[in-house]
Amino acid sequence: MRLNELSSRLSQWFCSESPLSDIVISSRIRLARNLAGHKFISRCDDREKQEILQTLKDAILSLDLLGDIFFVDIAGGSGLERDLLIERQLISRNLAAGKGPRGVVIATNELFAAQINEEDHLRLAVFAAGLNLDKCWQRINDIDDAIGRKIEYAFSPKLGFLTACPTNLGSGIRVSVMVHLPGLKMTDQLKKLFEAAKDMNLAIRGLFGEGTEAVGDFFQISNQVTLGISEEKTVEDFMTLIIPKIVEYERLARDRLMVKDANILDDKISRALALLKSARLISSHEAMFLLSNLRMGVNMGRIKEISIDTINELFLLTQPAHLQINKGQNLDPEQRDILRAETLRAKLN
Amino acid sequence: MQCNICKTRTATVHLTEIIDGQRTESHLCQSCAQKEGITIKSQLSLNELLGSLIAAHQQPDEQGRGEAEKSCPVCGMTMEIFRKQALLGCPKDYEIFERNLQVIIEKAHDGNLTHKGKIPGGISTSTNSVESQTASSSDTTKDKKEIKTENEMDSTHSASSGQAGSPRVKELEKQLEQAVRNEDYELAAKLRDQLKAMQ
Numbered sequence: 001m002r003l004n005e006l007s008s009r010l011s012q013w014f015c016s017e018s019p020l021s022d023i024v025i026s027s028r029i030r031l032a033r034n035l036a037g038h039k040f041i042s043r044c045d046d047r048e049k050q051e052i053l054q055t056l057k058d059a060i061l062s063l064d065l066l067g068d069i070f071f072v073d074i075a076g077g078s079g080l081e082r083d084l085l086i087e088r089q090l091i092s093r094n095l096a097a098g099k100g101p102r103g104v105v106i107a108t109n110e111l112f113a114a115q116i117n118e119e120d121h122l123r124l125a126v127f128a129a130g131l132n133l134d135k136c137w138q139r140i141n142d143i144d145d146a147i148g149r150k151i152e153y154a155f156s157p158k159l160g161f162l163t164a165c166p167t168n169l170g171s172g173i174r175v176s177v178m179v180h181l182p183g184l185k186m187t188d189q190l191k192k193l194f195e196a197a198k199d200m201n202l203a204i205r206g207l208f209g210e211g212t213e214a215v216g217d218f219f220q221i222s223n224q225v226t227l228g229i230s231e232e233k234t235v236e237d238f239m240t241l242i243i244p245k246i247v248e249y250e251r252l253a254r255d256r257l258m259v260k261d262a263n264i265l266d267d268k269i270s271r272a273l274a275l276l277k278s279a280r281l282i283s284s285h286e287a288m289f290l291l292s293n294l295r296m297g298v299n300m301g302r303i304k305e306i307s308i309d310t311i312n313e314l315f316l317l318t319q320p321a322h323l324q325i326n327k328g329q330n331l332d333p334e335q336r337d338i339l340r341a342e343t344l345r346a347k348l349n
Numbered sequence: 350m351q352c353n354i355c356k357t358r359t360a361t362v363h364l365t366e367i368i369d370g371q372r373t374e375s376h377l378c379q380s381c382a383q384k385e386g387i388t389i390k391s392q393l394s395l396n397e398l399l400g401s402l403i404a405a406h407q408q409p410d411e412q413g414r415g416e417a418e419k420s421c422p423v424c425g426m427t428m429e430i431f432r433k434q435a436l437l438g439c440p441k442d443y444e445i446f447e448r449n450l451q452v453i454i455e456k457a458h459d460g461n462l463t464h465k466g467k468i469p470g471g472i473s474t475s476t477n478s479v480e481s482q483t484a485s486s487s488d489t490t491k492d493k494k495e496i497k498t499e500n501e502m503d504s505t506h507s508a509s510s511g512q513a514g515s516p517r518v519k520e521l522e523k524q525l526e527q528a529v530r531n532e533d534y535e536l537a538a539k540l541r542d543q544l545k546a547m548q
Contacts, residue, residue, distance in 0.1 A: 034440065043424040043438035119436065141467070148469040154440040159454075160464030162440040166450055167457045171466040201459055227454065228461020 003072070003081050007325040011088055011110045011127075014312045018130025021308070022299040023247045025178040025218070028089075029136040029235070030125040031144055032163045032172035036152040040164040041098075041117055049117050050101040056116045059150040060105045065142060068108040075101055080330070083321035089127070094118055112143070119164050120172075122147075131243055133175060137235045160227060170227030175238050178207055179246060182217040182296040183253030186265075193246065201225050202242065215285055216292030221246070254300055269297030273306075276344045281337040287318045287344065310347055317343055352378035354385075363538055413448035421445045460522055518547060 014026065034040060038052055057071055074082060074095055082096040091104050095118040102117035115123040124147075126140040154162040160170035168174070184190050197204050207218035221242070223234050257265050272293035276282075295311045297303040316322055318340045324331050327339060350360045358378035365374050377385065420427045424438030428449055431437060443450060455462060521544050528537035 036440065039424045039439040040437055042434060042436045043426065144467075145470070153469045155469050156440075156443065156464075157468070158463055159443055160466065160468075162443055164436045166437070166454050169454060170458065170461075170464045173466075224457070225459045225461065227458035228463055228465050230466040232466075 003084060004325060006088060006110065007084055007322050010309065010313045010316065012129065014316065015129040015309070018128070019132060020243075020247055021130040023179055023181070023250050024131040024243060025129075025180055025312075027128045027130065027132045027136050028125055028176045028178075029133065029140050030123055030174045030176070031140060031161075032120040032168045032174070033122040033124065033144070033147075033161060034154040034163060035121050036154045038121065038154075041119060041121065042164065044100075044117075046100045052121050053101045053103060053116050055151060056114070056122055056147075057103065057105065059147055060114050062150070063143070063146050065146055066105075066107060066112060069105055069112070070108065071103055071105050073103045074098070075103070080321050080324055084325055087316065087319040087321050091115055092118060092123075112139075120168070131177065131239065131247075133177070133235045133239050137231060141231070167224070168226055171229070171231050171234070173226055173231050173234055174222055175234055176220050176222040177238060177243055178218060178220050179243070179250070180216075180218055180292065180295060181246070181250050182292055183250045183257060185217045186257060186261075186268075187253045189249070189253060193249070197221065200242065216288040218292065254296075258300065265300075266297075266302055268293050269302050272297070273303065273348070277348050279341045279344070281334070282341045282344065283337055284319060284340065287340055288315070291315055291318075306348065314344060314347055317347075350376050352376065352381050354378075354381040363535055365538055365542070416446050416449050419445055460519065518544065521547075 015021075018024075035052060035055065038044070038048060041049070044052070060066070061069065061071065072081070072085065074091065082091070085091040085104065085106075086093055086096055088110065090106055090110065090113045092115065095102060095104065095115050098118065100117070102115075104116065105114040106112070111127050113125045113127075115125070124140055124144060126136045126143070128136050156162060161172040163169050163172055181190065181193075184193060194204055201224045203222045203224050205220050205222075206215065207220050223229075223238070225234075272290040276287070276290050276294065291311055291314055294303070294306070295308065298306055298308055298311060317326070320336055323336050323339050323343070331339065352358045352360045353375050354377060358380065360376035361379055362377045362382040363374070364377065364382075365372065417428045421438060421442050422445075423441045426438035426442050426445075428446055431442070431446070437443070451462065521540055525537055525540040525544065528534070528540060
């Protein structure tokens, strides 16, 4: 099973050597597509879903430009495997919880994933570390063209690519950037950011947490308007306007903390490190919170002996499905808390 | 302009109320406005403003009400089911429920109603002539015409059509957006009235 190979290593999109990576963790672009001549997923029976799955799987697996890829049958796989893919951001909770024939084609380097029979027949996604949306767009555009030559997409010249939910209509593009904003959180400025985002038709949701709650101050910022704006314009707005502005605010907040509240900041960071180095039982929620503070400390030069890659790796390795798959067995929550603490101590001491 | 109530101070609050189609305008100074219980939001939500405008443009007409009774011959979808699950059943639904969906689409996409961007085959509609498109929809010819008309309007800026989503309406909405950003509510009100008049 290829999934075991994934669980023990760092995702490429989580790499620290990338543009603005102290604040921008990763970039993702996804395209929503549907096959012409088929019903959308909510009105399909299993036979039609199977037909769609087979058509799209064959089309994607036969493409030359994708490099080393493999297919994961989500309907047939275990719950733990599905959770692992969610933790690595390769599939959505929606696909995991879905019904009937469905699956995902994943590139071994984890920079591409094609979910089949999620809300739409096809959800293509391309990932990159740091702020790298231009590259993502070029890549996904090529892949989309190549698939579009093999199958016929549901498309109307007036409304664009037709999607199950009208909110994805048009280009079907969702540009998402994952950012780490502990500075704005500590200086109480997140509310301002949320308001500005609302005015700009952007969605912000917390990452790693449940619903909108952000554990560890990680946020995903995405566009909402997909009709009447070209893909290039959406990408350009993120690259030149939206994300640079957010990065600037976060940097200002961090600078202000260094000048005004250096003691509070250092206390927070040192406590995080001390707890992570010595805890014997730690929940994923607490680990995430402390790792976020530690990450800020390393990025601000307050802690020198730990690398960002180590912290990024720990974000993945300490999540429930990763712990269990790497251990090779199912674990109850307390056993997971023990193993999580062991993993953290081993990497940080 | 003087305040309608105290007749001494300059009116800085301009209120337009439309109740049952009857429009009344009042011009008040800050202090009389407060006495009247009018709270002034320092930051008007642009989305709310545009949202209400769009809703005013798009009251379902007879055709729209007729659609609400229909079910899709391909997938059996009805507007009632759609309202519950927020997901459509097949591409055909976009034609069957065109009028009803238009309201939702405009709201979701900041007033936009026409696709801009790539088409299957990898050509972008924003940079290439409509004639070169190779679309797969069954009603290609009709839709092509619509896009072309809009492109022509864009290039000449001579359109005065009041259709929601038309270049003129979009331009006014853009100006309105800018006016609100600049907190020039007087201009915003004028633009809003122009938009209303174009219904």
